[in-house]
Amino acid sequence: MLPIDSTKKLSFTRCIRDGDLVIVYERYDNMKAIKVCDGSVLENRFGVFKHSDWVGKQFGSKVFSNKGGFVYLLAPTPELWTLVLSHRTQILYIADISFVIMFLEIVPGCLVLESGTGSGSLTTSLARAVAPKGHVYTFDFHEQRAVSAREDFEKTGLSNLVTVGVRDIQGEGFPDELSGMADSVFLDLPQPWLAIPSAGKMLKQDGILCSFSPCIEQVGRASETMRSSFTDIRTFEILLRTYEVREGKLDDFQGDEAGSLGSLPRKRRQRSNEGSNVRETTGPPTVMARPCSEAKGHTGYLTFARLKCLS
Template sequence: MLPIDPTKKLSFNRRIADGDLVIVYERYDTMKPIKVSEKGVLQNRFAPTPELWTLVLSHRTQILYIADISFVVMYLELVPGCVVLESGTGSGSLTTSLARAVAPTGHVHTFDFHEQRAASAREDFERTGLSSLVTVGVRDIQGEGFPDQLLGQADSVFLDLPQPWLAIPSAAKMLQQDGVLCSFSPCIEQVQKSCEALKLYFTDIRTFEVLLQTYEVREGNFGSWQDSDGASSFLKGCKKRQRNNLEASGTQTVIARRNGETRGHTGYLTFARLNCSM
């Protein structure tokens, strides 16, 4: 029996210290063991991007996800240097992506009527290093409109409000010439009332619903991808003769199928451009 070295004991300390061996979890199929070093640096491709933050942030409210966010950023025509107004802040999912789009010289002014929610969002932006790009204000935009000091300064405005039509007159005053507005609403009745209000100040009014469909892709033979009922998902869509030939051949190929867990309706995105003739 080997003698026990009293200086080498298992550590049950829950705090990671210099020299500890830890398992770094990067994603569901990627983990790696590393030895912690006080001056060491771990580099990988999983940087804290806005997309990752959307997946892990605390949900204080219902949030926008990647499909809607990317559509909003594109149609608001955001580039570095733009000034964006947002109401309401909510959990800050969209705000984070807006900040990246306008960085390093632009700015996002975001407002929420709920003081504690605004404070929590402000703390999150400090943690993610966005505090220099984002100003969080406490204000009832539906009832009071945007602050007068922002008059005519915004390139874009985003509204996520129960009654966005109440804020549209104020939003129009905040926008620069040719500015763009987007309103997010879960119900079509909200969209209809918003469009009626938009017609007084805006042109080029369009509404979209983004339904993202993802696919699983894997390599194998045609008969290898089985559903719970034992039938090949890929082959279900084939004619009987094709199915028999493919199953018999055992051909290796790349197989793709729709993911059944795809998110459905989130909301309607209504865009409009400020009417320069007014």
């Protein structure tokens, strides 16, 4: 196992230092990753923020601009990093990532293989799951993507937990020196069936494989290939439905035809018998929950399988 460099150990309990990566939070849908650099400034609609004012503060601090506006300085956790990273490829999001880590049975100390790396969204969460003594070996056939991912892991303090390799896993398979060492393997490839035999050789006894595919046709062919060496083959589709909660009057909710909580409420109006006066009917304020109008589809299918015992 690779030695751990204590100077690069992942920790968000310490104070922010010059050179750290922070997530600047303006609002839930507006965040950005910024490297702290003494002498630099951040300019946005809230004013000018000096990086020098950030040094020495704890992650989660509220900092003010020259105009009195403010932002929050958050730690680059895997969840936040997934929301702000550069999309070099399609990425996995939190619902899929949490499901993958659970069903691959990844715990601290595990050795995990991944192909391909892509934007590194899943890799970041895998690294935290295996910390502090585990390791993730991730491979991408595209050299520049691998270089960019390696730079990102340096920024987020995960370089001691992740090794990035440039390799065509579909054509060459995983490196022989990792044979029989992996607790789990994750594949995000257009033709996963080409890499499944190699993945089986990498796994320890009772190890688990997961293949991510956007199309059900890929799932069928991959599952057929798995049957020779794997058992307990299962495929899942993760659909996430978000609810919003707010306090308001019942009529406000009934008036939102589009289902959006941000739309203007339509108030019921009733005319009197004379037809000259308009009366608005309102109910008492209440807290209600309702699904968001925008239903997001799945990112793909997750197929899991366990390596057959040799006995």
